[in-house]
Structure formats: C-alpha cells, structure tokens
Amino acid sequence: VVTFNGMRWLDRCLGCVRASDAPADVFVFDNASSDGTPAYIREHFPEAILVENDSNLGFAGGNNAGFRYAIEHSYDFVYLLNQDAWFFPETLGQLQQISIRHPEFGILSPCQMQADGESYNPVFSRDVLSRVRSADPEMHLGEVPFMMAAHWFMTADCLRRVGLFADIFPIYGNDDNYCHRVLHHGLKIGLVDSMKVIHDKQYSPQSLDYRMYRNFYMSALVKLCDVRVPLALCIPEVVLLGLVKLVKYRSSKVLKYLKAALGKDMPEVRRIRRETR
DSSP states (O other), X not given: OEESSOGXXXXXXXXHHHTOSSOOOOXXXXXXXXXXXXXXHHHHOTTSEEEEOSSOOHHHHHHHHHHHHHHHTTOSEEEEXXXXXXXXXXXHHHHHHHHHHOTTEEEEEEEEEOTTSSSBOHHHHHHTGGXXXXXXXXXXXXXXXXXXXXXXXXXXXXXXXXXXXXXXXXXXXHHHHHHHHHHHTTOEEEEEEEEEEEEOOOOOOOOHHHHHIIIIIIXXXXXXXXXXXXXXXXXXXXXXXXXXXXXXXXXXXXHHHHHHHHTTTHHHHHHHHHHHO
C-alpha cells in the first residue's frame, strides 16, 4: 500500500488486510504524508511494515519499494492495494486458489466497485468490462488486456519476469505500461467477475492542464513504450494524437508535451523498450 495523506481510508484499507481469512503481511510505503498517516499506522496497525519516505516518490516509486521487498523476502504472491481501496475477508484466499489453478495469469482482480458496493468504478466499467473474454467459466475467470492497478493480485513469477514499474510514469500510465509488458512476456491478466472489491476513487472536475498531462502526455508515453509495437509505428500515432489534442484543447502546451515525448523522453523510452525485451 502506497500512502499519501490517506488518513480517511486507513481503517478500511489496512483493516481489510488484518481481517483477511488468508493471512497476509502488509507493507506500507508513505510518500511524506502531512496528515498524520505514518503516526496513525504506527499506533493502530503496528503489524505493518512501514517505510516513511522524506519526499513523494509517486505511485511507481512507492510500489517498487514494496515489489523489491516481496522479491527479496521470497513471497509467492503480492497484492497491490490502493490507499483508497479495500477488499473482503474471503478475497485473498479465493484469488490465491484461482491463481494456483491458473498460473498463466500474472495479474488477477475482482470487479472494482465504487464505495457503495453497487456501482462499478467508471474507468473499470469503460476499460475492463467491455473487453472481457471467457477463460474459465467454472471459476468465473475472464481474460482482459488491461486492469486498473487499485487491486492487483500478482504472482511472484510475474514480478520476476516483468520487473518493476517504469519510473517514466510517476503517477499515471503505470498500469497501462505494466499490462503491456505482462502481455509481452506471455502472461495473462484476469478478471474474476463473481467477486467484488471497493475502490473509493474520488472524482472531481479536471483542469485543462491536468487533462493535457494525463490524457495526452502520459498517453503518448504509454504508446511509445509499448514494446509490442515497433517504435517507428508508434511515433506517427503519437504525432497524430497530438494534433487531435491540439484541436481539442486549443493550447500550445500540447506541442510542448509532444516535443518532450519525442525529444527528451526518448532515451528513457528506448531504455524501457530495450529492458522489456
């Protein structure tokens, strides 16, 4: 669990691990919270392995610390859990059984719901549910090309083969890029549609700068880093995307992001593609 000023979710997030039918250790990486999160964890969840960072290393940096810990300590499975998310007592045990039966799936996730437990998370509904292919009807397991990284049940084999999150995506784009790499390495991503978990994602109006950064700049880097597609084919696609976003947003900042993606970021893009192979 990576935390950053996540006090309002701590009892449900860390409490769900404590209440799990299948025992699990919890590793928390705090990104310099200012709301008392570390102190609260030390007092109320002393069993947690807590790492307090002096600065915000983002989603990638925090989770990579947890991934390294899991690999170094020979864990068989890892559950990547957002601070604003929680699961139910039976979740880990059931996912473990499915994973053992289907080791070809590097990542599994139940249906990700809003806090009410009844409505689907909008991104999950749009990007996951519409793309499910049946894999094992008996176990309610379907195959998907993408899964949001709020609830990832991962095998240690997946971590060893695919590696860590790419630092070029400090916050957004991590899950897209990692899913691309999972598929490239011949592993699968699964949805267990008979199970539900909660992702209390807070949605608010997005500024223009935010939309340009996330929906163009990070999307462009995701496309450029997709090792499944030759870079020579990715570049024209990114340029075309930039022109579309330029018309949509009517801001020269799109060109700034395009220049960065095809300029200063290219050495890192090439490194990620090279290391993925």
